[in-house]
Amino acid sequence: MKRYISLLIAGTMAVSASAQKTYIIKPLNLRDVQVNDAFWSPKLKVWHTVTAYDVFDKLEGKYEPDREDIIKEKKETGRTRDAFLNFDRVAQGKTNIGTSDGPPWYDGLVYETIRGAADLLVAYPDKKLEQKMDGYIDRIAAAQAADKEGYINTYTTLNRPNQRWGTNGGDDRWQHDMYNAGMLVEAGVHYYQATGKTKLLTVAVKMANYMSKVMGDAPKMNVIPGHAGPEEAFFKMYLLFKNNPALQKQVSAPVKADDYFALAKYWVEKRGVFADADGSRKRETFGAYNQDDKPVFDQQTIEGHAVRATLLGTAIVAMAEHTNDARYISVANRYWDNMAGKRTFITGGQGAIANDEKFGDDYFLPESAYLETCASIGGAFFSQRMNELQADGKYMDLFERALYNNILSGLSLDGTHYHYENPLVADKHPRWVWHSCPCCPPMLLKMAGALPGFIYAQDDKDVYVNLFIGSRAKLKLNNKNISIKQTTAYPWKGRVELTVDPASAQNFAVRIRVPGWAQGNENPYGLYTSATKGKVTLKVNGKDEPLNIDKGYAVIKRQWKKGDRIELNLPVEPRLVEPNQQVKTLENKLAIAAGPLVYGLEGNDNADVKNISITKEILLQEVNKPQLLGGVNVIEAWGADNKTQFTAIPFFALGNRGDHAYRVWLTESRQGK
Numbered sequence: 001m002k003r004y005i006s007l008l009i010a011g012t013m014a015v016s017a018s019a020q021k022t023y024i025i026k027p028l029n030l031r032d033v034q035v036n037d038a039f040w041s042p043k044l045k046v047w048h049t050v051t052a053y054d055v056f057d058k059l060e061g062k063y064e065p066d067r068e069d070i071i072k073e074k075k076e077t078g079r080t081r082d083a084f085l086n087f088d089r090v091a092q093g094k095t096n097i098g099t100s101d102g103p104p105w106y107d108g109l110v111y112e113t114i115r116g117a118a119d120l121l122v123a124y125p126d127k128k129l130e131q132k133m134d135g136y137i138d139r140i141a142a143a144q145a146a147d148k149e150g151y152i153n154t155y156t157t158l159n160r161p162n163q164r165w166g167t168n169g170g171d172d173r174w175q176h177d178m179y180n181a182g183m184l185v186e187a188g189v190h191y192y193q194a195t196g197k198t199k200l201l202t203v204a205v206k207m208a209n210y211m212s213k214v215m216g217d218a219p220k221m222n223v224i225p226g227h228a229g230p231e232e233a234f235f236k237m238y239l240l241f242k243n244n245p246a247l248q249k250q251v252s253a254p255v256k257a258d259d260y261f262a263l264a265k266y267w268v269e270k271r272g273v274f275a276d277a278d279g280s281r282k283r284e285t286f287g288a289y290n291q292d293d294k295p296v297f298d299q300q301t302i303e304g305h306a307v308r309a310t311l312l313g314t315a316i317v318a319m320a321e322h323t324n325d326a327r328y329i330s331v332a333n334r335y336w337d338n339m340a341g342k343r344t345f346i347t348g349g350q351g352a353i354a355n356d357e358k359f360g361d362d363y364f365l366p367e368s369a370y371l372e373t374c375a376s377i378g379g380a381f382f383s384q385r386m387n388e389l390q391a392d393g394k395y396m397d398l399f400e401r402a403l404y405n406n407i408l409s410g411l412s413l414d415g416t417h418y419h420y421e422n423p424l425v426a427d428k429h430p431r432w433v434w435h436s437c438p439c440c441p442p443m444l445l446k447m448a449g450a451l452p453g454f455i456y457a458q459d460d461k462d463v464y465v466n467l468f469i470g471s472r473a474k475l476k477l478n479n480k481n482i483s484i485k486q487t488t489a490y491p492w493k494g495r496v497e498l499t500v501d502p503a504s505a506q507n508f509a510v511r512i513r514v515p516g517w518a519q520g521n522e523n524p525y526g527l528y529t530s531a532t533k534g535k536v537t538l539k540v541n542g543k544d545e546p547l548n549i550d551k552g553y554a555v556i557k558r559q560w561k562k563g564d565r566i567e568l569n570l571p572v573e574p575r576l577v578e579p580n581q582q583v584k585t586l587e588n589k590l591a592i593a594a595g596p597l598v599y600g601l602e603g604n605d606n607a608d609v610k611n612i613s614i615t616k617e618i619l620l621q622e623v624n625k626p627q628l629l630g631g632v633n634v635i636e637a638w639g640a641d642n643k644t645q646f647t648a649i650p651f652f653a654l655g656n657r658g659d660h661a662y663r664v665w666l667t668e669s670r671q672g673k
Contacts, residue, residue: 022329023391024321025457025464027384028473030122033452037470038489040451042630043408047448048120050415052129055113055441056136059083059106063434070436083110084139086154091142096161103437104155105176105227110136111183112442118187118194119449130195137191137200140184150206150253152184153177165215165223166284172226173286181207182230185260189236190449198250205253208234212259216266222281224267226290228308231315234264235322268316268328271296289356297327302335302343305358306351306370307439309335310378317385329389336386338362339379340398341525346577346591346664347409347598347651348402349422350375366585367425367665373410373440376402376422377447384454387466391459393513393552394524396466399454400515403447404491404596408652411444413630418444419655424600424664431655456484462509464553468496468570477508482560491595492624492633494518494534494570505561511553512538515596518570519549522577529578530593534571541565570595574620574635589665590614592635592648594622599635599648603660606646610661613640613669629653640669 035041057063061082065071074080081101089097100106114133121130144152151157156164156175163170165177172178188204191197215221225231238261241248248255272295275282287293288303291312302309313335320328342362344350349371352360357372380402387395409422417431420440456473457464463475463482468490474483481503488496500510518536522528538545538554541564548555556566572595579586592599601609614637621636628634628649635648654662 022320022324022389023459025388025391025459025462027388027453027457027466028455028475030119030450030453032475033123033455033471033473035123035452035455035469035471039491040469044120044123044448044451046413046415047411047445048117048124048126048129051411051441051448052113052117052120052445053132054416055438055445056117056132058434058438058441059110059113061085061101066433067435070434073436081106083107084136086158087139087143090152090154090157091139091146093146095157097158100155100158103176104153104174105179105437105439107152107154108176108180108183109439109442110140111180111187113445114187114200115183115190116442116445116447116449118190120445121194122449123452133191134197134199137203141199141203144203144206150210152203152207153180165221166226167221167223171284172223173290174226176227178223178225179227179229181211182225182233185230185237186233189233189240192240192247198247198252202251202253204237205251205255208237208260208263209253209256212256212263216263218276218281222270222276222283224270224283224292226286227305228291228312228315231264231267231312232318234260234267235315235318238264239322264315264319268296268312268319271312272298289358297331299331300334301338301362303359305356306372306375307357307378309359310339310350310375310382313339313382314378314385317382317389321385321389332386332389336382336395337525339382340394340523341527344379344398344401344523344527345369345371345406345424346401346528346579346593347371347405347422347424348376348379348398348400349406349424350379354421363580363582364585365579365583367663368423371406371422371424373407373419373422374443376406376410377443380407380447381450388457391464391551393466394516396454396513397516397524397552400467400596401598403451405598405651407444407447409654410440413653413656425662427661428659429655429662430659455486462511463500465498465510465512467513477506480504480506482506482508490570491572491597494572494595496568496570498566498568500560500564500566501562502560503562505559507557507559509555509557510560510566511550511555512566512568513552514547514549514554514568515570516552517575517593517596527580527583529580530575532571532575534573536571537569539567542567574599574622576614576616576618576620586665588668588670590616590668591665592620594633594635598651598664600651600654600662600664601646601648601666602654602657602662604657605634605649608644609663612644612646613667615640615669629656 061080065074083106086100166172166175185204188201192201215223238257241255241257271292285292290308316328317332352364352369354370380399383395383399406422410419412431455467455469468488471486483501485499520532522530574594577591577593603609618637622633624633
């Protein structure tokens with residue numbers, strides 16, 4: 001019977017890719033949402049007052065190494081690495097000197113940090129931080145000015161000037177020329193949107209113009225990114241200029257918006273195509289590692305390096321929204337369905353295998369998996385874009401799972417220590433101050449900056465509530481103003497209150513996401529299952545409202561008047577989660593969850609983390625601990641032996657009290673069965 005159900009699920013996944021229709025909704029502008037939330041406001045404050053400065057300072061070399069590789073590096077060089085020194089060297093006209101600070105993608109990390117910090121400026125204006133970034137932008141622009149063609153990639157200029165884009169025997173998998181360029185473009189767009197300043201955007205335009213000139217269809221160069229990301233970035237810049245024609249005159253470089261979109265399209269559609277039809281213009285390929293083993297539209301599963309794969313998926317969805325191209329929509333669905341239904345970890349993590357930081361086979365979900373912070377962020381951005389495309393709550397279910405677990409785990413509570421990997425079991429897993437490949441802190445800032453805009457969405461006739469975060473928002477439907485206020489103690493409590501205030505009485509639907517786990521549907525494809533004891537309830541102005549669920553949303557369609565109130569109650573009490581029987585690495589294992597949070601046992605609270613087992617009849621007691629780890633709910637219970645009491649804490653809070661063993665999946669004891 002179970003095998004039949006698994007086959008049925010697989011069949012449903014196959015059908016879903018072609019059966020789903022697109023129904024595009026849009027998240028709100030960051031300027032139209034203000035967060036005031038007991039859980040998220042303190043975190044956002046740390047991210048913009050501590051983490052943003054911390055990442056910039058460490059990119060400047062202001063850190064004390066705490067990992068063996070960079071401790072050794074400091075001993076050998078007498079100093080710490082400085083990403084901005086690379087820009088200064090290039091600005092001074094230095095080239096082919098055989099040395100540069102940090103990995104080849106250090107430029108890209110600078111740009112990503114600028115993008116994330118820029119978005120944070122929208123919600124939290126900070127002149128000191130803005131001035132800091134203006135200073136960096138001056139140094140970036142000076143480096144670009146040293147090249148008559150507008151090319152800027154400091155590693156290649158300083159080490160391999162004759163191998164731009166990985167050509168002439170180079171290697172873009174290592175050099176990251178293309179990725180860095182994409183992150184530059186993205187930073188230019190976001191910094192303009194946050195500040196109205198065009199200096200970095202001008203740098204981005206010059207670089208994009210040069211790239212559009214030298215790569216693309218014959219007779220141009222046959223080049224695609226070794227690391228996905230530039231596709232969505234170039235598409236964003238295309239939209240920015242198309243939607244704001246007057247902006248073109250503010251940029252001190254010719255704007256060629258259509259060229260940017262054409263190049264993004266080329267990068268997607270030429271993956272897996274290694275030469276022209278006549279065999280000319282051959283290029284190097286890294287195969288499935290960077291989703292280049294076969295044409296994108298022939299790819300049936302999400303493969304390779306998990307960050308590259310999820311960022312490619314994000315770009316494909318963004319372009320599908322714009323073009324309504326059935327090929328893009330189909331492959332986006334195949335990627336996401338495979339990721340969510342067969343390759344996603346219980347914490348929303350992505351990437352099972354450390355070698356190549358890649359996805360594993362279907363249902364290969366080991367406890368010791370890699371689960372890079374960046375990959376879960378990529379998966380979350382991908383899921384959010386899918387929600388835009390198809391207005392289905394399941395996409396934000398996965399976004400939320402990643403956000404509250406694998407993503408939050410990547411940053412310490414103090415905002416200055418990080419996790420690169422987030423395995424579900426460890427004997428030792430210390431957080432670090434800085435890393436030889438510190439890609440995760442900038443990605444965390446990108447998610448932090450974007451988060452407020454994802455709470456709500458809208459189309460031309462409905463309002464969507466996607467995340468349960470205390471906030472105020474304003475929007476327009478049919479040119480009429482509407483404001484929404486959300487109050488909640490989520491994720492610790494399941495009550496969500498919404499006040500809907502239209503400027504005048506107005507008919508529209510409010511669609512409120514009801515998480516799958518709250519309806520006994522832990523995963524849309526049965527990858528995980530659970531039994532939720534409570535039930536979802538809904539009220540409007542104090543009166544019970546029937547649950548009319550459509551694609552994961554409770555739909556309330558009526559004439560709304562100022563002060564109308566909605567109350568949603570979600571069953572966030574603790575529950576046990578069981579893996580699909582095809583996940584052989586988790587046989588006879590159970591995990592504990594409550595609401596969107598996954599829990600783990602840590603050595604601080606439990607003397608024998610490795611040997612605690614439980615039964616399905618376990619009584620889980622949730623206890624609020626306001627003084628613990630910034631204020632959390634813990635779960636207390638007795639093990640299967642009825643002698644060992646244990647305490648579980650939220651997965652995101654692990655590793656904040658020293659380096660102790662922990663585990664998420666617990667063995668199910670079947671004694672006496």
